[in-house]
Amino acid sequence: MNLLPRDENGCPYLQLAPMEGVGDRCFRRAMAFVGGFDEAVRDFLRVPINAHVKSLAKVYVADELSPIPLAAQIMGSDPDLMADMAQELSQRGAPRIDVNCGCPSPTVTGRGAGSSLLKDPRILHEVARSVVRAVAIPVTIKMRSGYEDTSLFEENILAAQESGVRYITLHPRTKVDGYGPPARWDLIARAKSILSIPLIGNGDILTVTDAISMLRNTGCDGLMIGRGSIMNPFLFHQIKAHYSQVPYEPKWEHLLQFFEAFIAETPGDFSLKLRVNKLKQLLGFIFKSNGQLKEKRQLVLSASHTDPKAFLAFALPLLQEGWMFRKV
Ligand SMILES: Cc1cc2nc3c(=O)[nH]c(=O)nc-3n(C[C@H](O)[C@H](O)[C@H](O)COP(=O)(O)O)c2cc1C
Incomplete structure (x- = not known):
């Protein structure tokens, strides 16, 4: 099964990024109304120690954007609980489980989840492996390039690959970088040259030119876009139009419709x-x-x-x- 198929015009797989807070259900729904992307990822579901996974999983609604698939993302550090949560979400119809190895928030990292998993490739591997073994649906990882620095970058991406995940999404900033310095696309190219599983590139795609440039310069297999889609909800269509050669020119009315869908x-x-x-x-x-x-x-x-x-x-x-x- 090719999880990252190109469209009929050769456009690589496009994903709407998870964005806790801003990219909530209203936003996702408005984005789905506009369309242009192939899949969305829901913002993370926290899996704290002693979690009651059944009640936590209830906020995930698999057909929220139907017919566009909505993957579930989980964040935690306890391998067994993460596995339980993945099973629960799979039963609720999730097409894919994404493991969060990127969230920089101190309340998250304090408990050893999110980007903290990047401090030790063995723990990252253990958590991801446990999730992979628990479910029949594809499991993926979304990660940053490191915690304080990129010294464990290669070990982390290889640990992810060896855990059995189907592909990796890379946001090439460290936890310490936050959202500050430009995303290091050279690390996406580096990861691509090392990995044998597919790779989705993410970070600082604001225009069609950025999208094409990331694809050309890194060789990544698909794109994930977050803030660029908030600033321009038509960006996915514009990227697809680059491949189809059929111009896509959003009008002001389209923007009004986007906001109407947001508050619908x-x-x-x-x-x-x-x-x-x-x-x-x-x-x-x-x-x-x-x-x-x-x-x-x-x-x-x-x-x-x-x-x-x-x-x-x-x-x-x-x-x-x-x-x-x-x-x-
Ligand atoms: C407000 C906000 C919330 C975010 N929430 C999540 C999240 O829940 N899970 C996750 O993996 N990444 C999260 N991210 C990171 C984005 O998915 C993405 O990796 C990052 O913004 C870089 O991509 P961009 O430049 O296209 O925005 C969040 C980013 C922002 C700005």
């Missing part, structure tokens, strides 16, 4: 007020990460609207000039 009501969904807060969270992220929009951020965050549509009518015109969805 579904059974058991958030209150109107909460939907405004979710919008503020998303827009706050976009305004902060865009030099042209930064100064208007506070204006958007302090708006007093309680109705999502009224809030959008106020906030979207502020976006119109600076948002980067036009940049390819």
Whole structure:
């Protein structure tokens, strides 16, 4: 089974990155409405010591983006609990389990999970192996290039490969880097030259040019995009258009539809007020990460609207000039 197939025009497999907080269910749903990516990964489900995996797993909804598959990501350090959690998620219909070896948050790393697994390739191997053995569905790893530095980089990717995971997604920054220095794409090329399993490249893809450049310069087998998709929800379509040669030109109305899908009501969904807060969270992220929009951020965050549509009518015109969805 080729887990990372190219599309009919030769475009490599494209994934929407997990982004805890910002990339929540509302965002994923709006992204699925726009489409263009082949699979999404849900943000991590924490598996603490003494976890009740059955109740933890309930927040994962396999058909949330149907027909687009949604992989489940788990984060923890206890091999047995991680295996139990993977089984539970597999029973809930997860098409794939991804093991988080990248989260830099101190509350996570303090318990030895996330990027802390990169401190010792043997532990990384043990945790991944336990998950691989527990389920029949594919297991993958998403990792950073190291904890404090990249001294264990090669050992870690080889430990991951030897654990039996089907492929690795690499975000080539160390835990200590956070999101600061540019992602080291040279490490994606290095990993590609070492590994025999497929590799997905991730980190700092904001435009079609970036995407093509990562693919050409690293030889990776697929791309995962996180923040670039928040800044431009049409980026996946634009990458596909590069291969199909059929231009994809998003219009302002498409952006409105994206936000309408973001706040759309579904059974058991958030209150109107909460939907405004979710919008503020998303827009706050976009305004902060865009030099042209930064100064208007506070204006958007302090708006007093309680109705999502009224809030959008106020906030979207502020976006119109600076948002980067036009940049390819
Ligand atoms: C707000 C935020 C939350 C994130 N949450 C997760 C997560 O739950 N699991 C994970 O593996 N990576 C997480 N990441 C990392 C991203 O998936 C991705 O690896 C990173 O942002 C680099 O890719 P990008 O430059 O395309 O954003 C998160 C990143 C951000 C910005």
